[in-house]
Amino acid sequence: MEHTFTDQNFQKEVLESEIPVFVDFWAPWCGPCRLMGPVIEQLADELDGSKIKIGKCNVDDNAAMAMKFGIMSIPTMLVFKGGQVAETMVGAVQKDALKAKLEKHF
Amino acid sequence: MDIRNVIIIGSGPAGWTAAIYAARADLKPLIFEGNEPGGQLMTTTDVENFPGFVNGVMGPELMGVMRDQAKRFQTEIISAHVTSVDFSQQPLKVTVGEKDYFAKSVIISTGATARRLGLESEKQLYGKGVSACATCDGFFFKGKKVIIVGGGDSAMEEAMFLTRFAEVTIVHRRDAFRASKIMQERVMANPKITIIWNSAVDEILGVDVGHVTGVRLKDTVTGETREMAIDGVFASIGHEPNVSLFKDVLDLDEKGYLKTVPGTSKTNIPGVFAAGDVQDSHYRQAITAAGSGCMAALDAEKYLAGL
Numbered sequence: 001m002e003h004t005f006t007d008q009n010f011q012k013e014v015l016e017s018e019i020p021v022f023v024d025f026w027a028p029w030c031g032p033c034r035l036m037g038p039v040i041e042q043l044a045d046e047l048d049g050s051k052i053k054i055g056k057c058n059v060d061d062n063a064a065m066a067m068k069f070g071i072m073s074i075p076t077m078l079v080f081k082g083g084q085v086a087e088t089m090v091g092a093v094q095k096d097a098l099k100a101k102l103e104k105h106f
Numbered sequence: 107m108d109i110r111n112v113i114i115i116g117s118g119p120a121g122w123t124a125a126i127y128a129a130r131a132d133l134k135p136l137i138f139e140g141n142e143p144g145g146q147l148m149t150t151t152d153v154e155n156f157p158g159f160v161n162g163v164m165g166p167e168l169m170g171v172m173r174d175q176a177k178r179f180q181t182e183i184i185s186a187h188v189t190s191v192d193f194s195q196q197p198l199k200v201t202v203g204e205k206d207y208f209a210k211s212v213i214i215s216t217g218a219t220a221r222r223l224g225l226e227s228e229k230q231l232y233g234k235g236v237s238a239c240a241t242c243d244g245f246f247f248k249g250k251k252v253i254i255v256g257g258g259d260s261a262m263e264e265a266m267f268l269t270r271f272a273e274v275t276i277v278h279r280r281d282a283f284r285a286s287k288i289m290q291e292r293v294m295a296n297p298k299i300t301i302i303w304n305s306a307v308d309e310i311l312g313v314d315v316g317h318v319t320g321v322r323l324k325d326t327v328t329g330e331t332r333e334m335a336i337d338g339v340f341a342s343i344g345h346e347p348n349v350s351l352f353k354d355v356l357d358l359d360e361k362g363y364l365k366t367v368p369g370t371s372k373t374n375i376p377g378v379f380a381a382g383d384v385q386d387s388h389y390r391q392a393i394t395a396a397g398s399g400c401m402a403a404l405d406a407e408k409y410l411a412g413l
């Protein structure tokens with residue numbers, strides 16, 4: 001299942017998560033982001049939810065988190081482990097490549 | 107060995123149109139989407155000039171429906187980037203990593219990619235103030251200072267777009283723009299845009315702190331350099347055709363685009379056709395790419411019928 005991260009729930013859902021968390025920072029006006037949308041939805045369904053949490057954070061509605069993590073290009077995708085950024089990806093990526101990257105964090 | 111009728115490389119308007127035509131001709135095409143599925147239009151918002159959409163259409167939406175249409179006629183789609191080709195014999199060979207695919211004909215529609223400044227600092231600060239997409243990233247520069255490098259229509263367009271958010275400076279290597287008169291006039295009349303002529307970006311500053319803090323500009327006439335504090339760098343300095351796979355294989359024209367026999371999509375190798383921006387240094391529009399994709403599918407169909 002895909003999660004929705006916000007300024008309000010980011011601390012609890014992402015930074016204090018027991019398992020790695022993948023966050024896609026996106027916005028509706030960004031073409032490459034919309035391309036990633038369905039890919040991320042699919043991965044959220046395909047990957048084991050007990051090993052990694054997958055979700056999106058809309059930068060338009062959640063400016064504080066985008067600012068906090070220095071997001072200046074979207075899509076930027078971050079993997080958090082133990083409250084720290086463990087991996088950064090900027091720009092759209094292909095599903096298979098992204099899947100392989102995420103599986104490494106299990 | 108599984109030998110297909112036609113393999114299409116690239117999934118922009120040219121690739122999808124070729125797929126639709128080839129599939130409807132019952133050629134069971136296989137298309138490789140590449141690293142940028144949907145091609146250049148995925149990076150834009152409104153496309154106002156593609157016929158059939160009275161109120162315009164979003165680039166990604168247009169590419170989505172083209173894909174759906176190709177799929178509806180049983181186009182086989184593989185989401186992978188072709189890593190090499192061997193056109194020295196029949197069947198033609200197209201390779202993705204370790205895996206080879208064979209076909210009697212190939213349509214190349216690998217399009218074009220935005221040119222980069224080519225600086226190491228540009229690579230390191232990508233996503234940290236260096237952006238490849240004004241419409242995506244303008245938002246992050248609210249109340250900040252950005253430069254845009256370039257002198258063509260798209261540089262003007264992006265500069266105007268960025269004024270919604272930021273204070274914009276256009277940096278151009280020459281003392282006049284190449285852009286159309288109307289776009290130039292709009293830019294010159296815009297109080298939020300400053301222009302620096304005869305200058306090129308020599309270095310992007312901020313690698314040490316992890317985000318863009320400025321640029322070092324070099325005067326293209328005197329060679330003098332100076333530093334300027336800014337927060338963002340956008341480059342709009344044209345496009346390069348994606349021909350690296352074909353450099354020693356197919357003929358290129360003097361501008362480095364794939365060469366086709368005028369009025370056709372034929373390359374110098376029988377059975378290999380080219381469509382879209384990869385073979386068109388002149389028009390470079392979605393509709394012309396789509397039109398030439400149609401030509402390539404029809405040329406391939408005729409070629410296959412003659413085998």
Ligand SMILES: Cc1cc2nc3c(=O)[nH]c(=O)nc-3n(C[C@H](O)[C@H](O)[C@H](O)COP(=O)(O)OP(=O)(O)OC[C@H]3O[C@@H](n4cnc5c(N)ncnc54)[C@H](O)[C@@H]3O)c2cc1C
Pocket residue numbers: 115116117118119120121138139140141142143144145146147149150152153154155156186187188189215216217218219348351381382383384390391392393395
């Ligand atoms: C910001 C922007 C706005 C634009 N706005 C308009 C507009 O409003 N109207 C208009 O008509 N045109 C517009 N254009 C131009 C238009 O996008 C192009 O003319 C058109 O997309 C060209 O289509 P194409 O099919 O030739 O290639 P592209 O769209 O460039 O697609 C190339 C495809 O090839 C694939 N590819 C490349 N290498 C490989 C490989 N080795 N293996 C497999 N696949 C590969 C890529 O993944 C991609 O899918 C715009 C362009 C940009 C950048």
